[in-house]
Amino acid sequence: MQTFSTLFPFILLGSFIKYIHQAVFTRDGFFASVYQVEKWFPFYHQLSIMFNGLEIVTVSMTALVATLVSAKFLAKLLHDDDNIVGICGLFVTFLLNFNYNLLDNSTGDNRNLLYLTNFDFRYVFIGILTGLGVAYYYHFLVWTRNRIWQSRRDDHDGVRSIFPITVILMSAALLSYVLNLSSQKNITNLFTNLVNLPVSKFKHTMVFIYFISLVNGLLSFVGFSVSLTSVTMGVNSTASAANLDYALTHKNLFGVPNPVTLHTMYETYGNFGGTGLTLGLIIAILLFSRQRNLRQVAKLSLIPTGLGSVNSPVMVGIPILFNPILLIPYLVSPLVSMAIAWIFINFKWMPPAVYRVPQTTPSFLLGFLGTNGNWVALFVSVLCILASVAVYFPFLKILEHYHQFERNKE
Numbered sequence: 001m002q003t004f005s006t007l008f009p010f011i012l013l014g015s016f017i018k019y020i021h022q023a024v025f026t027r028d029g030f031f032a033s034v035y036q037v038e039k040w041f042p043f044y045h046q047l048s049i050m051f052n053g054l055e056i057v058t059v060s061m062t063a064l065v066a067t068l069v070s071a072k073f074l075a076k077l078l079h080d081d082d083n084i085v086g087i088c089g090l091f092v093t094f095l096l097n098f099n100y101n102l103l104d105n106s107t108g109d110n111r112n113l114l115y116l117t118n119f120d121f122r123y124v125f126i127g128i129l130t131g132l133g134v135a136y137y138y139h140f141l142v143w144t145r146n147r148i149w150q151s152r153r154d155d156h157d158g159v160r161s162i163f164p165i166t167v168i169l170m171s172a173a174l175l176s177y178v179l180n181l182s183s184q185k186n187i188t189n190l191f192t193n194l195v196n197l198p199v200s201k202f203k204h205t206m207v208f209i210y211f212i213s214l215v216n217g218l219l220s221f222v223g224f225s226v227s228l229t230s231v232t233m234g235v236n237s238t239a240s241a242a243n244l245d246y247a248l249t250h251k252n253l254f255g256v257p258n259p260v261t262l263h264t265m266y267e268t269y270g271n272f273g274g275t276g277l278t279l280g281l282i283i284a285i286l287l288f289s290r291q292r293n294l295r296q297v298a299k300l301s302l303i304p305t306g307l308g309s310v311n312s313p314v315m316v317g318i319p320i321l322f323n324p325i326l327l328i329p330y331l332v333s334p335l336v337s338m339a340i341a342w343i344f345i346n347f348k349w350m351p352p353a354v355y356r357v358p359q360t361t362p363s364f365l366l367g368f369l370g371t372n373g374n375w376v377a378l379f380v381s382v383l384c385i386l387a388s389v390a391v392y393f394p395f396l397k398i399l400e401h402y403h404q405f406e407r408n409k410e
Contacts, residue, residue, distance in 0.1 A: 003069045003128065004316040010065065011121065012300055012313040014058030019308035021051035023360040033358040060120040062312070063127030066223075067093045070131030078139045084161045088168055089134040093119075093127065095172040096187040100180040118188035121312045124321075125223030126188055137171075138164045191224065206342055209265050210335055217331045220275040223321050239263075243354040253351030253371060260342065264352035268370060269341035269384050270334035272363045274311030277333040279363070280388025281326070282306065282314060284396050287389070291400055294318065307362045318399075325399045326392075333391045337384035341367075350376040 023029040024037055025048035031037060038044050071089030075082040097115040119127075141164035176186070184190040219225060239258040246256045258264075273279025282305055285298040297317035304310040320326050344350040353370025361369060364385060367377035 015304035062121040066127035067131040074135035092172040122225040276330040278311040333388040
């Protein structure tokens with residue numbers, strides 16, 4: 001909880017910056033496409049570069065900061081030097097994402113020595129795990145050193161830490177170098193490959209889409225948000241292309257050959273506000289919760305989550321991450337929403353969404369715009385969001401009771 005509270009203001013700021021950059025200062029962003037912002041907004045290109053830099057520093061370094069914070073907090077609990085352990089955690093993270101191949105080339109080009117894309121919010125689980133691992137390893141090495149050499153009270157703190165720091169960094173360097181020789185190249189790719197699924201062998205059925213939704217939800221719940229929909233891009237793009245080709249040729253969306261795909265179901269109706277349909281939780285909090293801390297997080301998260309499906313603020317602010325109370329609605333809410341959409345599509349009360357829409361289009365408009373303005377699709381989107389509010393509501397009340405119980409204990 002302390003780690004998430006520390007991360008929240010930076011993640012919230014980064015989420016706003018990410019949404020503004022992608023929606024306004026990216027050419028295929030929603031507002032940039034609809035309002036042609038590039039043509040009339042002064043210093044558009046310069047601001048785009050500035051917001052891109054801010055996004056990289058705030059959002060794309062989240063896992064790195066999580067390593068520092070988690071290592072420091074655990075070191076305090078273990079009565080070790082939290083500053084030294086935190087810095088050691090940062091160095092270990094750098095080593096585990098170090099590109100040794102560039103040092104081995106003949107050009108002397110040392111740019112891109114770090115895999116910076118491995119430090120963003122999608123891999124916060126690895127960041128926390130690294131921080132905790134470094135803190136425990138440091139504590140064990142200090143205990144081992146004290147068993148071998150007796151420390152005196154007047155010893156310099158930095159001198160006492162030389163042995164554990166040396167062992168930790170050498171261990172990380174060795175592990176990193178071995179990983180660099182493998183096909184994974186770094187620790188993040190190793191974790192990613194462990195959860196990679198041969199989804200190209202699956203057909204687009206509701207069972208398959210439900211399975212993808214559950215796996216995606218479980219991974220993001222523990223802070224490992226690998227986009228499984230991107231893994232299926234090869235299959236999904238073929239199905240979507242066939243649907244689009246049929247719609248353009250026949251001017252009829254009800255007869256498309258693939259009405260059930262990851263795009264028409266999961267991306268369009270199972271992802272309002274990001275993974276876990278967290279827009280439903282935010283609305284439930286704003287409508288039914290009286291706890292000030294929850295309402296503050298919900299209000300601040302509404303714009304990036306509701307409009308941009310950037311749900312990292314609510315993931316760490318409530319938090320949803322590692323919160324067993326919210327696991328069930330987090331997994332079930334998208335399933336209920338997709339079931340509602342499937343009923344309407346299956347009985348041909350609503351066409352599937354096949355048309356491409358601008359990037360960062362608000363998630364609740366994906367069905368409406370993807371069907372070229374079908375009002376039933378908009379109605380179903382609202383219905384799905386209301387259903388997710390209903391799914392989250394009883395668990396929100398349990399969460400409030402738990403918070404009240406913790407306050408009474410204090």
